[in-house]
Amino acid sequence: MAVAALLLAGVLTGCTIKPVYGDMIAVNGSEPQNPLVPSNTNENGGGRIVDRLFAGLRYIDAKGVLHDEVAQSIETTDQQHFLIRLKPGWTFSDGSPVTARSFVDAWNYGALLTNGQLQSYTYAPIAGFADVQADPPRAQTMSGLKVIDDLTFTVDLIAPTIDFRTRLAYAPFYPLPAVAFEDMDAFGQHPIGNGPYRFADGDAWQHDVQLTVVPNERYQGGRPPRNKGLTFVFYSNFDSAYSDLLADNLDVLDTIPDSAVSVFRADLGSRAVQAPTAQNQWIGLQPNLPHFSGEEGRLRSYAISMAIDRASIGQKIFRGTRIPARDYTSQVLPGFNGNLPGAQVLDFNPDEARRLWARANEIAPWSGKFEIAYNADGGHQAWIDALANSIRNTLGIEAVGAPFPTFKQLRDQIVNHTIGKAFRYGWQGDYPTMLQFLEPGFLSTSETNDVQYKNPEYDRLIAAAEAAPTEQDSWRIVGEAQTLLLRDLPTIPIFDYIASSGYSKRVDNVVMTWNGLADFENIELK
DSSP: OTTTTBBOOOOOSOOOOOOOOTTSEEEEEOOOSSOSOGGGOOBHHHHHHHHHHOOOSEEEOTTSOEEESSEEEEEOSSSSEEEEEEOTTOBOTTSOBOOHHHHHHHHHHHHOGGGOOTTGGGGTTBTTHHHHHSSSOSOSSOTTEEEEETTEEEEEBSSOOTTHHHHTTSGGGOOOOGGGGGOHHHHHHSOOOOSSEEEOSSSOEETTTEEEEEEOTTOOSSOOOSSSOEEEEEOSOHHHHHHHHHTTSOSEESSOOGGGTTTHHHHHGGGEEEEEEEEEEEEEOOTTSTTOSHHHHHHHHHHHHHTOOHHHHHHHHHTTSEEEOOSSSOTTSTTOOTTOTTGGGGSOOHHHHHHHHHHHHHHSOOOSOEEEEEEGGGTOHHHHHHHHHHHHHHHOSOEEEEEESSHHHHHHHHHTTOOOSEEEEEEEOSSSSTHHHHHHHHOTTOTTOTTOOOOHHHHHHHHHHHTOSSHHHHHHHHHHHHHHHHHHOSEEEEEEEEEEEEEOTTEEOOOBOTTSOBOGGGOEEO
């Protein structure tokens, strides 16, 4: 997502509506998959809200620059042992103090296996993580966390971790008030945070319709709202949201629908916004998908990838707002290398695709059809259909899109490994490093490894990249890890994003952040 780890969602249920938002800024969103607990929020709809409600040790501004927030200082001499001091005077929106224990207790809760938190993998570098993740757990708390006093705690990692200071801006590392641990599910329905916003009074969260937050008067950080509040409106599709945007019934839309990419600049004029962002789209292939395991599966993955004319689809469907992926991260991130060994598998090569498909048929003849699941509420039909057509025309097989009504329904089957089809998914950066894309998606220990990729050598290389003495060394090792991914191709990279968004005549100062979300705090009502 910033948001938090964020898997790219579409918008959820609802319809084109004409609400009276008054002083609230109306922005598009999607019904969160789970209650709003930072360590259990790993999708876009919930992530953008969680990041408004909570403040961490650090935060990332619109340009991707890190700043200390609750942290007074974060000291280390070896990238493994950290002494963290908090700024005094911070409180949650209910007035309870933000202390060192607020962070330590939240991280321990998120890491403990029996709490079943989706973001538990993020704590893996901390000493003692293996003990709380054992089944059954050998400990209830991680040995690497120690509270010194109300404003000081220490963190000991298993090994040097080059981007740990950057990770501290990510949602799973937010603090929680003591009241959260009394009933975490209930807390998630009405969270009490320390961020720039809090839940509006009354019925703030109208499930499947909208959620409203207002400025948190107790907030002391560097992201003070320049507006009187945000209403996240949940739509059935981006076309409905775009219609409301044109009618000034929606103030900010961060994803222009396929149907409008050729006209939105003319429709909106100076209110149309475009920028490259750290977002991508993938096609996932779980190992229980028939014909996609072992050597047969690897050959078929190569063939499918080479059968996709990414450049043509990106231009025709998205008018150049999607560009062909060259790796598993994003072209806007530090250290990106678009010429990795094996990247030719991402090139459109019909002859080679047919040759590899024939080799796979020698192992086991193809049967059935190739289905690509997607959420119908997220504006994905046009490009998925175009992908299917490209595969069908190249390989001569039946390839079709398989719509699911909502993002939640799609995600539930992916997470439960019952999808039985290829599926569209992606990643939206939570903090600006390549490792943030590669660890959640493909580490064998990651709860968000949707394709169940297991490769000890990949795990070793990622650990080596984290332990590297310099960023340049880390980037080189990341390249080696990605070369393995391109060889095994557990997921097929499709697009990187040139984000397209727009805003209404009611608002001003709308900027898209480095990861494709609106800079919510700085939107102003005219």
